[in-house]
Amino acid sequence: MLYRSTRGSCRSVSAAEAIKRGIAADGGLFVPEKTVQFNLEQIALMSEMSYQERAVKILEGYLDDYTNEELLECVNKAYTAEKFETNDIAPLHKLYDSVNILELWHGPTSAFKDMALQILPHFLVKALKKTGEKEEIVILVATSGDTGKAALEGFKDVIGTKIIVFFPSEGVSQVQKMQMVTQEGSNVYAIAVDGNFDDAQNGVKRIFGDEDVTALMEEHGYKFSSANSINWGRLVPQIVYYFSAYADMIKNGEIKAGEKINFVVPTGNFGNILAAYYAMQMGLPVNKLICASNDNNVLTDFINTGEYNKNREFKKTLSPSMDILISSNLERLLYLITGDNAEKVCEWMNQLKNVGSYSVDQDTKKKIQSIFWAGYTNDSDTLKTIESVYQETGYVLDTHTAVAVDVYDKYVISTSDVTKAVIVSTASPFKFNDSVLKAIAGEEAIKGKTEFELLSVLSEKSGLKIPAPLKELDKKPVLHKEFCEPINMIGKVKEALKIQENIKTAK
Ligand SMILES: *Cc1c(COP(=O)(O)O)cnc(C)c1O
DSSP: OOEETTTTTOOOBBBHHHHHSSSOSOOOOEEEEEOOOHHHHHHHHGGGOHHHHHHHHHHHHHHHOOOOOHHHHHHHHHHHHHSSSSSTSEEEEETTTTTTEEOOOOSSTSSSHHHHHHTHHHHHHHHHHHHTTEEEEEEEESSSSSSHHHHHHHHHTTTTEEEEEETTTTTSHHHHHHHHHHHHOTEEEEEEEHHHHHHHHHHHHHHHOOOOHHHHHHEEEEEEEESSEEEEEHHHHHHHHHHHHHHHHHTTTTOOOOOEEEEEOOOOOOOOHHHHHHHHHHHHOOEEEEEEOOOOHHHHHHHHHHEEEOOOOOOSSSGGOOOOSSSSTTTHHHHHTTTSSSHHHHHHHHHHHHHSSEOOOHHHHHHHHHHHEEEEEHHHHHHHHHHHOOOOOOOOOOHHHHHHHEEEEHHHHHHHHOOEEEEEEBBOGGGGHHHHHHHHHHHHTTTTTTTTHHHHHHHHHHHHOHHHHTTTGGSSSSOOOEOOGGGHHHHHHHTTTTOOTSOOOOH
16 A cells, blocks of 8 residues: 655655655645455454454555554554553443444543554554664654643653654643653653644644754754654554444444444544544445534534635633644545545645635535534533533533534434434543533532542542543652743754754755
């Protein structure tokens, strides 16, 4: 399988090369030249398999330059019952008769990013060997909260790599911040940026695109790569859980092989829902993909009107991991849905960069609407949803998942479509416990308490165990205290790698 760039001006590369580079040299994202196909018989067979076996089946088609042994090793290192508290890895929870919740947050950081970031470092280390890389890889990450910790945890002490995470200083929760600044490991850096997620992400993109910096790095034996959701090595493991959820529904007798289902995905950077789109293109019987946003509803507007316009106020919401105005992975969808039209993608991405907006043609809009439905929810309805679901079922949703549940309600009201649905749950309620408790126990219950004290309050109220990694978090020593303006992010990278500014670059 070869991978080409969505911008069309690079030669095609192997999976290992695409994973090593993260982003293509022309600024595009790597996409596989073909989608691997699964027929119903193969999908039905998955219902008898473990999560790990299902993963190998999906991965082997896309990462065909890895041997089966290597893939098995990656999968078995990443998806252990020990790290995920359950051997199901991504279990389904039946919420209502025709609605299941797909819990993707049983990993070491209590959010769905672990599904990809526990395995990406293993793909990458093998990719370095395969491509004869001698340089040390420096992973740069911009995070809206969950990616940062999941990446730090995935890469810590992985030989041949260093990882530098930039997070918006005021845009993440107390728990998220503490998770990052207490990170242990000899190759890890967590740096606060004075700005929002887009500032941090733009800063990282600037560094990746700066040829002088790249040359300077190479002189010092370093090479940049990305663990953001633009890396194919992050996207491909996310395809697995869509197949896995479907296979579990067959196994539970909820559907017959071939029956179409809906997926509802709380969306930010468009990585998770794009993986669902890939699954659908690969043969998974899907009726609609429902894209759920919070008040940063750029994608809702895009899917409903065909105009992507990021020129709007950035809003801090109770679902911070979805506070995003530029959804990077949408570029891949545009490429695929226009039939690999790199020229159009370039045009739109240039407009986005230059004027902050672009409009797709009618044909593209229609195609997108035939597959996706989009809606959004504000903070107050998010809390109401957490409360009503708790009252009705006793199940506790986190704020991101609650956005998806509320948008799903809107979908059903607006379309009367009652096809069986899987709502993708992206975080443990413990991770956003102040909002969750406010919803289910009221303002009084959280008054004057820190997020750390609230962990046990939520545990008592819900009867759920506090996830082990969150438990003693506030007692851990703070190891990372760096802070910078977005403009100084390059300087911080050089500092971390001990590179002096005044060293001359060749040429
Ligand atoms: C990252 C994240 C999302 C958004 O996922 P994308 O792939 O960026 O669309 C949603 N919820 C949580 C909890 C997340 O961490």
